[in-house]
Amino acid sequence: MIRVGVDWGSSTFRAYHFDENANIIDSLTRPLGIKQVNSNSDTSTQFEDILFTEVGSWLQSGDSVLLSGMITSANGWHETEYLECPADIAAIGNHLGKTLCRGVQLLFVPGICQRSPYADVMRGEELQLLGTSSTTDAELVVMPGTHSKWASMDHGTIQSFRTIPTGELYQILLHNSLIGQLATPNDWLHEHFIAGLELGHKTNRIISELFSCRANVLMKQLPEEGVRSYLSGLLIGAEINEGRILQPSSTIKLIGDDMLCDRYQTAIEHLGLTVSARIIDASVQGFSRLITDIKQR
Amino acid sequence: MIRVGVDWGSSTFRAYHFDENANIIDSLTRPLGIKQVNSNSDTSTQFEDILFTEVGSWLQSGDSVLLSGMITSANGWHETEYLECPADIAAIGNHLGKTLCRGVQLLFVPGICQRSPYADVMRGEELQLLGTSSTTDAELVVMPGTHSKWASMDHGTIQSFRTIPTGELYQILLHNSLIGQLATPNDWLHEHFIAGLELGHKTNRIISELFSCRANVLMKQLPEEGVRSYLSGLLIGAEINEGRILQPSSTIKLIGDDMLCDRYQTAIEHLGLTVSARIIDASVQGFSRLITDIKQR
Known part of the structure; x- marks a missing residue:
């Protein structure tokens, strides 16, 4: 049976232990993302060691493990194909990459790609969409982060999606640019976040x-204590403007951790839009759904 | 008499030696920008040492030196006021910051600021505009660089201007982001520059x-060898789009070094616009004009 799901990203290894009814019974998070694996030696052996060191005690011979995220990329352990958009999210269980390791079956979840009107890719977020998307409605879903993903869903199909690298741009502007040199550490001033947000949302000149x-x-x-908030608002305002082109919906579903979703919810609501739901544990729900789907076949 | 003009920026110290007719007779460039000066000790003394070490042999007691650029900022030697937009560029000679040093009069050129509809500042570029702008026509002028300056000029008045940090964004994305990690060193592929340019110019979703x-x-x-060119095209295309909002002119005057102006000219002409002129030594022309103006009073 499938006992374990691993969301293995660039920076973090997150594992979930499920019972026979696909309910979560344990979990762990380690700073052992694929970036931390030394690419000068045999990465497969290193991935294997990490997996069995961390979750070996949850496994018996003959069990299966689901793996999702950057671990399925060319830089990961086992590269899986992409499903192409528009993609029926429920079909990912039919396209698992399979391999045996120490008597355990490893099942690698495919990513999703889009070729037209622009190229884009996701690995890991498709599982979150599987776990949380309505099969009866159209939805605009946002997964904020370093590389935010915006997805236009329709009855459980990913119609189109877009990666907007807002979080990365924010970090490198703060830490590597002359623009960020004036920012003071850790300050947060709501009024300047809002001022940046309004400007970022209405401008079509974001580089300026x-x-x-x-x-x-x-x-x-603008006081130096407000630079960080203002820049964050500016970029999130532009992101919302850019992301909403995918779907004219005025309600947005948020998937992510509390801190970041708080900031996005504040932004979305300030702009007169609505947050339809907030979901923290979307990967867990995705693994659980996938385990149930596979068992019922 | 005024014998020397110094364009003293963040990274570079450029000095020009003029004769009694304000014609240039010598020049030198040193990597001694104000960023290189150690702010833990007395910066005034350091600025003084650099100036007299580099150009002391050009000066006699009673002479004057014009100084322009970041040396006139709060982090420089002598902070000058800003002239406010719309600003008659010929008036900068009336607002020089003055101080005596080793028997030589130092004349610091004021910067230009804009308060509305957005805040912006320039220090150093106003001298280039003084040296090169038409006093009889409207012009759209671009000074490409780390922080490109676009200026809308009308009969010698700076109507409005905008700083677009294209060059800085390009460098930090190439060197500090995951986006740039795929770029190979030094490659340049024209077709991918053009592809990026066309997309950057037409998009209103540049972060995406x-x-x-x-x-x-x-x-x-896109091949990895094309990433650098594509990113450059994308950002310059967006910059041209953003900068042209200042003035609907379809002709653009370029001020800057040959390499960068080549790239911008290629971009401008590919987009069906016209380069009206290209000027390399705009600071020299600016100092020469300012010396002549002051002498005639």
Whole structure:
């Protein structure tokens, strides 16, 4: 039986232990993402060691493990194919990459790709969509993060999606640019987040507006303590503007951790839109759904 | 008399030696920008040492030196006021910051600021505009660089301007982001520059399109050797789109070094616009004009 699901990303290894009814009974998180694996030696052996060190005690011979995320990429353990958009999310269970390891069957979840009108890819988020998407409605779903994913869903099919690298842009602007040099550490000022948000949402000149983080300080229109919040607002405002082009819906479903979803919910609601739901444990729900689907076949 | 003009920026110290007719007779460039000066000790003394070490032999007691660029900022030697937009560029000679040093008069050129509809600042580029702008026409002028400046000029007045941090964004994305990790060193492929340019110019979703640098490679729609050119095209296309909002002119004047102006000219002409002129030594022309203006008073 399938006892374990692993969401193995670039930075983090997250494992979930399920019972025979696909209910979660244990979980663990380790800073052992695929980026941390030394690519100068045999990465397969390293991935195997990590997996059995962390979750070996949950497994018996003949069991299966589901693996999802960047572990299924070209830099991972076992590269899986992509399902192409529009993609029936329930079909991912039919396209698992399979391999045996120490008497345990490893089942690698495929990613989703889009070729037109632009190229895009996801690995890991498809499982979150599987666990949480309505099979009866159209939905606009956002998974905020380093590389936010926006997905336009319709009756359980991913119609189209877009990666918007807002989180990464925020971090590198704060830490590597002259623009971020004026920002003070850790300060958060709500009013400047809102000012940035409104500007980022309405502008069609976001590269120019990035410089406003600096120019506004020099012109004493923004305190240095507000730079971080203002930049965050500016980028999230632009992201919401860009992401909503996928679907005209004014309600948005949020998937992610509490801190980031709080910030996005504040932004979405300030712009007069609605958050239809917030989901934290979408990967767990996705594994559980996939285990149930496979068992019923 | 005024014998020397110094364009003293963040990274570079450039000095020009003029004769009594304001013609250039010598010049030098040193990697001694204000960023290189150690802010833990007395920066004034360091600036003074650099100036007299580099150009002391050009000066006699009673001479004057013009200084422009970041040396006139709060982090520089002598902070000058800003002239506010719309600003008559010929008026900068009336607002020089003055101080005496080793028997030589130092004349610091003011920067230009804009308060509305958005805050923006320039220090150094105003001198380039003084040296090169038409006093009889409207012009759209671009000074490409780390922080590109776009200026809408009308009969010698800076009507409005905008800083677009294209060059900085390009560098930090290439060197600090996951997006740039796929780029190979130094490759340049014209066709991918053009593909990025066309997309960057027409899109209103530039943050999303940044991720296309990566997604296109993963989906085998862009070779790794083309990432650098594609990203450059994407950002310059967006910059031209954003900058032209200042003035509907379809002709653009370029000020800057040959390599960068080549790239911008290629982009501008590919988009069906016209380059009205290209000017390399705009700072020299600016100092020369300012020296002549001051002498005639």
